Amino acid sequence: MSEKEVLNILGKKVALGESAKVSFSVAKLHTQNTIEVPVIIERSKKPGPIVLITAGIHGDEVNGVEIVRQIISKGINKPKKGTIICIPVINVFGFIHMDREFPDGRDLNRVFPGGKSGSLASRVAHKLMTEIVPHADLILDFHTGGADRFNAAQIRIIKNDVVLDELAQIFGAPIIYYTKNLNKSFRNTCYKLGIPMLLFEGGKSFHIDNNVTNTGVNGTKRILNHLGMLNRNFKVSKPKKSCIKILDSKWIRANHSGMFKASVDVNTFVKKGDVLGHITDPYGSFNHFVKAPNNGYIFNVNESPIIYQGDAIFHISTKLQQ
Known part of the structure; x- marks a missing residue:
């Protein structure tokens, strides 16, 4: 068989038409228990593209894992042609403890491409970059907003990339x-390898939102359908709406500490001077209105009831x- 007919991944050979669940372990817990990162592979009998679908780079981003x-x-990962590789939780260590980082305190999305003798x-x-990513023709990577900041569902890509724009x-x-690729991120490392990635953001940590x-x-199904990979059962x-393309943005930060309540939702277009929310104190001594500094779309809202001066709130x- 040719190399395309047999996928050699993490020491296992998976032929066309076969399914496999493999895993990789990098280290043990302090209790000597092995932590495995499951990798689920579905291959059609018909050759085609290889799509890698990942989530859980940050252990607290549960909504991406749910997607x-x-x-x-639902069996969407069983392709009509080609291969779909799914890794629902990359940072299993963080997922167990509902923690964004690894036990070594590092953000996985800031250490790529990594090293075999480096930190955990x-x-x-x-391991991800040497044994799994090189097989992929396209990557869909799912994230959510950090802490209590709720992200509108969005795709993040760099500017002026025709392929990514179309996808x-x-x-x-x-x-x-449109955002720059951050240094040492998963997205930037894959970009340097010439592997296109759509980074999805939506929702917030420790939370599952049905719309997100x-x-x-649904977005994944559209991509797979475009590639001729979606099973005809789907x-x-x-x-529902035409896409909003954001070229530049800014964070609105709190001028006061206190109790916070937003009065607008994500995906809302506001005009300069519109009231977006208000900050109060527990004693009713002040009520500060947060106003829009310019016309624009709100695409992230801080849903924490308590905020501090300088916190990003919108x-x-x-x-x-256009």
């Missing part, structure tokens, strides 16, 4: 947010692509 879980449980997070990054529009999230989940699952829906677009 990949649904893709697997670095070793996981290295992002096919995915059909309400927002395409549905957007991620229908593809059109996006993310607003400052420049849109």
